[in-house]
Amino acid sequence: EIKDSMEAAFQWATKEGVMTEENMRGIRFNIQDVALHADAIHRGGGQVIPTARRVFYASQLTAKPAFQEPIFLCEIQAPDDAMGGIYQCLTQRRGIVIGEEPISGTPLVIVKAHLPVAESFGFTQHLRASTSGRAFPQCVFDHWDQMGGDPLDPTTKGGELALRIRKRKGMKVDIPTLDNFLDKL
Numbered sequence: 135e136i137k138d139s140m141e142a143a144f145q146w147a148t149k150e151g152v153m154t155e156e157n158m159r160g161i162r163f164n165i166q167d168v169a170l171h172a173d174a175i176h177r178g179g180g181q182v183i184p185t186a187r188r189v190f191y192a193s194q195l196t197a198k199p200a201f202q203e204p205i206f207l208c209e210i211q212a213p214d215d216a217m218g219g220i221y222q223c224l225t226q227r228r229g230i231v232i233g234e235e236p237i238s239g240t241p242l243v244i245v246k247a248h249l250p251v252a253e254s255f256g257f258t259q260h261l262r263a264s265t266s267g268r269a270f271p272q273c274v275f276d277h278w279d280q281m282g283g284d285p286l287d288p289t290t291k292g293g294e295l296a297l298r299i300r301k302r303k304g305m306k307v308d309i310p311t312l313d314n315f316l317d318k319l
Contacts, residue, residue, distance in 0.1 A: 136170065139179045143186035152191040153199060153285055153309050154299040159278065160202070163193055185317075192315040200280050201292050204251040207276035210261070212269035214243045219264035227253035227260075248276060285309070 148158040208229065210220055214236070224231060229249040236243050249257065254273060261269050283290030286309060288297055300307055 136168070136182050139182035140165070140186050142179065143183045143190060146183070147187050147190035147194070151199075152194045153296050155303065155305065156299070158194075161194075163190060188315040188317075191310075192312055195286070195310075195312055195315075199285055201285055201295060202278040203281045205276050205279045206249045206251055206254055206273040208247045208249045208254075208257075208271050208273045210245040210247065210269050210271045211237075211242055212245070212265055213241050215241075216265040216268045217243065217245070219266075220245055220261065220269055223257070223261045223264045224249065227257060229253070248279075249273065250279075251275075 144163065148161060150156075151158045208224075212220060217234075221231065223229075224247050227249060229247045231245060231247045233246040234243055235246070257273075258271055261271055281292055281295070283292030283294075285292040285296040287293045296309060297307055300309070
């Protein structure tokens with residue numbers, strides 16, 4: 135009877151998450167129990183959707199939320215004597231080398247690494263400067279990865295990101311507390 139309303143509230147709550155009003159991914163809610171009013175007029179979408187949305191928001195805050203960031207797969211082709219500059223450049227930008235493949239018959243090596251998209255701006259120029267122009271990167275989206283730090287703690291990287299996003303969007307700087315989602319009689 136209230137399935138459509140619950141689904142609408144779920145869509146709303148996950149399209150505009152409680153922390154930064156951004157789309158959410160990889161989230162699940164387990165609904166254990168629902169108590170409905172005896173009168174059918176109080177079970178309409180106008181009553182159920184806002185209430186369920188507040189419940190979903192409160193659940194998000196109590197479930198150890200985390201941010202995800204996009205990660206590039208970066209393939210770098212360079213001579214083997216330029217490897218020091220490649221590793222240095224990747225390390226400075228939170229890159230993780232996942233493999234090296236020498237190209238047979240040549241002095242070239244293909245280095246495969248995961249690089250956060252946020253760290254990729256200016257990466258090509260920095261890499262070329264570090265290797266005297268001998269490294270050639272190619273980056274493509276690979277996957278999403280969980281970002282470190284608790285977004286509810288403003289001293290962590292995740293918390294700083296949440297505050298910057300909220301400020302940029304003109305929202306209240308502080309993430310709403312659980313008290314904001316309690317029913318008030």
